[in-house]
Structure formats: structure tokens, C-alpha cells
Amino acid sequence: MADNGVHTDPAALDELTELASREQVRSGPDGAVAGYRAGRTLRLGVELRRQLRRRRTQLVLGFVVLLPFILVVAFQIGQSSPNRRSGGFVDLATASAPNFVVLALFVAGSFLLPTIVALFFGDTIASEASWSSxxxxxxxxVPRHRVLRQKAVASGLLSVLALVLLPLVSLAVGLIWYGAGDAISPTGDAIPFGRSLLVIVVATVYIVIQLAWVAGLSLLLSVSTDAPLGAVGGAVLAAILSQILDQITALGSLRNYLPTHYSYAWLDLIATDIDWGTIAAGVLSAVVYGTVLTLLAARRFATKDITS
Incomplete structure (x- = not known):
């Protein structure tokens, strides 16, 4: 607790101290700070180390690692047949390791993965404002554009780490419990194990790109408020609302413009006849939404009065 009653993050204070020590405040003949270089401020390595030391980052990554084990326990407690070759994604989860990975991505895609991205991006600027740092x-x-860029890059790297960690751990757990069999789709198509690994890689890349709109919206909300919970919660609520609206068939073709409409287009990869048009539409939608929202966040932060 600081003397003025404002809570500060110890990691944030450490960062400020390190940055201040790097930039020795010495005035030159022209009154400028001697040796100052904007490119040396708020280095990415410093920001990443700071974020990795935070308890929220450790808990998020820990839960991502734990989730596949929770799913295995659920299947062990319940009744499932490892030789099943028909049914939905849940029924086929224990057929092979690739199917188990598909289930993990499927169950996490609607809420957990958007929440993770929203947490990393929504907390990045708003938390600094809430700590008065x-x-x-x-x-x-530190130039404003560099503050936003460095923090967005750090948040993006942490988000990608979490999104990649889930299928990797799920694959390892699936190999131990269910073996390296073919990936079976609900339509009965069987994909060899080698090709299924490529499918998992492509699906993970698609999910990372598709969640770009969540990152952009979270960043926009983060620079617009001093409440991290409000920024994170606002992005998560937007994702939930979009999913709800996408279920209303009365909207017809208007649903195609919802940011979550193509969230599960990657499931088409688990088939012999892949609909690349849907996947391309999902990538385009995410890139457009993500780019526009990120540019709005940059514009908002560049003109915002910083009072905390």
C-alpha cells in the first residue's frame, strides 16, 4: 500500500525501476536527455518476464495444462468405448489421441480460449492505469505507440503460448491413454495419424487467427477504461453475445457477419472433403475485425488523457 492509498503492483514498480536505471537522466547541452533512445525503453524481454511472474499468467497456463487431465478423469469416471467409430465429437474423443485433441479444442473454443485472449489483452493497459503506473x-x-505495441506483442505471445499449449498437452495425454490411432470424424471419415497431426497444426493456427477479433476488442476496451475487469468482461460478454446471436436462424445471412460465426470452421479439416471456402471466410473475417479494432485502440490510446 503506497502512502497515497493507491495499490501498486510490485512487478510494475520493478519494471519502472529497471527502465529508469537503463535511462540515465542526464541533460545534454541542448537540454535533451543524454543517451536517450526510445527504442531502448520498455523492452519486450522485460515485459514478458514481468507478465510471466504475475500470478494470473501462471494460473492460466497451469489450468490449460490441467484441462486435458480433467477430461481424461471425466471419461474414466463415465462410460466410454475406446473402439467407438461413430457418434459426435464427445463420443469419439477416446477413439485416439487426435480425437482427444479435437475434443479439447472443441470444448474450450466457446468460452475458455476467448477468455484467455481477453484476459491477456484486456488487462494489459487497464491494469497499468489501475495501478497508477x-x-x-x-x-x-516511453512513447505511447511503443507502450501499446510492446504490451500488445507480449499479450499476443502469451496468448499463442496458451493456445498452442492446449493441443500439445492434449496430444501427449491422448497418446498415453488412447494411443496413436486414426482421427475419426462424425461422418465416419478416417484420417491417418500422420495427417491428423498436420490437421491439428492447421486447426491451431486457424484458432489463433480467428481469435484476433477478441484480442483487438480487448485491447480497445483496455485503453478505454481504468478497470481491467471491465475490459476483460466486456470482451468475453461480446463473444458470448455473438455466439447467442449466431444460433438465431431467423437472422439468416446476417449471421455471416458475426465475429464468431466461423469459430468452428476448423472442424471441416477432419474430413476427406474439406470446405476451404468456409475456412478462408473465417480467416478473412477475423483479420478484418482484428485489424479495425486494433487500429481503433491505437487511435484511442494516442489521443487519450492519461491521468493515472
Whole structure:
């Protein structure tokens, strides 16, 4: 607790101290700070180490690793046949390791994965404002565009780490419990194990790209509020609302413009006849939404009055 009654994050104070020590405040003949280089401020390595030390990051990554084991326990407690070759994705989850990975991505795709991305991006600027450390970062001085860029890159790397960690751990757990069999689709198509690994890689890349709109919206909300919970919650609520609207068939073709409409287009990869048009539409939708929202966030942060 600081003397003024404002809560500060110890990691944030450590970062500010490190940045201040890097930039020795010495005035030159022209009054400028001697040796100052904007490119040396708020280095990515410093920001990543700081984020990795935070308890929320450790809990998120820990839960991502734990989720496949929870699913295995659920199947062990319940009744499932490892030789099943028909049914839905849940019924086929124990058929092979690739099927188990598909289930893990399927059950996490509607809520958990968007929440993870929203948490990393929505908390990035708003948390600095809530700790009253953002104005000190800018006073070092760190250019505004660099603050936003470095924090967005760090958030993106952490999000990708979590999104990649889930299928990797699920594959390892699936190999131990269910073996390296073919990937079986609900339509009965069987994909060899070698090709199924490529499918998992492509599906993971698609999910990362598709969640770009969540990252952009979370970043926009993060620069617009001093409440991290509001930024994260707003992005998660937007994702839930979009999913609800996507279920209303009365909207017809309007649903195609919802950011979550193509969330599960990657499931088409688990078939002999892949609909690449749907996958391409999902990539385009995510890139457009993500780019527009990120540009709006940059514009908002560049013109915002920083008071905390």
C-alpha cells in the first residue's frame, strides 16, 4: 500500500525501476536527455518476464495444462468405448489421441480460449492505469505507440503460448491413454495419424487467427477504461453475445457477419472433403475485425488523457 492509498503492483514498480536505471537522466547541452533512445525503453524481454511472474499468467497456463487431465478423469469416471467409430465429437474423443485433441479444442473454443485472449489483452493497459503506473511509464518517457505495441506483442505471445499449449498437452495425454490411432470424424471419415497431426497444426493456427477479433476488442476496451475487469468482461460478454446471436436462424445471412460465426470452421479439416471456402471466410473475417479494432485502440490510446 503506497502512502497515497493507491495499490501498486510490485512487478510494475520493478519494471519502472529497471527502465529508469537503463535511462540515465542526464541533460545534454541542448537540454535533451543524454543517451536517450526510445527504442531502448520498455523492452519486450522485460515485459514478458514481468507478465510471466504475475500470478494470473501462471494460473492460466497451469489450468490449460490441467484441462486435458480433467477430461481424461471425466471419461474414466463415465462410460466410454475406446473402439467407438461413430457418434459426435464427445463420443469419439477416446477413439485416439487426435480425437482427444479435437475434443479439447472443441470444448474450450466457446468460452475458455476467448477468455484467455481477453484476459491477456484486456488487462494489459487497464491494469497499468489501475495501478497508477501508466503515467510513470509515459514520463520515463516511453512513447505511447511503443507502450501499446510492446504490451500488445507480449499479450499476443502469451496468448499463442496458451493456445498452442492446449493441443500439445492434449496430444501427449491422448497418446498415453488412447494411443496413436486414426482421427475419426462424425461422418465416419478416417484420417491417418500422420495427417491428423498436420490437421491439428492447421486447426491451431486457424484458432489463433480467428481469435484476433477478441484480442483487438480487448485491447480497445483496455485503453478505454481504468478497470481491467471491465475490459476483460466486456470482451468475453461480446463473444458470448455473438455466439447467442449466431444460433438465431431467423437472422439468416446476417449471421455471416458475426465475429464468431466461423469459430468452428476448423472442424471441416477432419474430413476427406474439406470446405476451404468456409475456412478462408473465417480467416478473412477475423483479420478484418482484428485489424479495425486494433487500429481503433491505437487511435484511442494516442489521443487519450492519461491521468493515472
Amino acid at each position: 501508466l503515467k510513470y511509464l509515459l514520463a520515463i518517457p
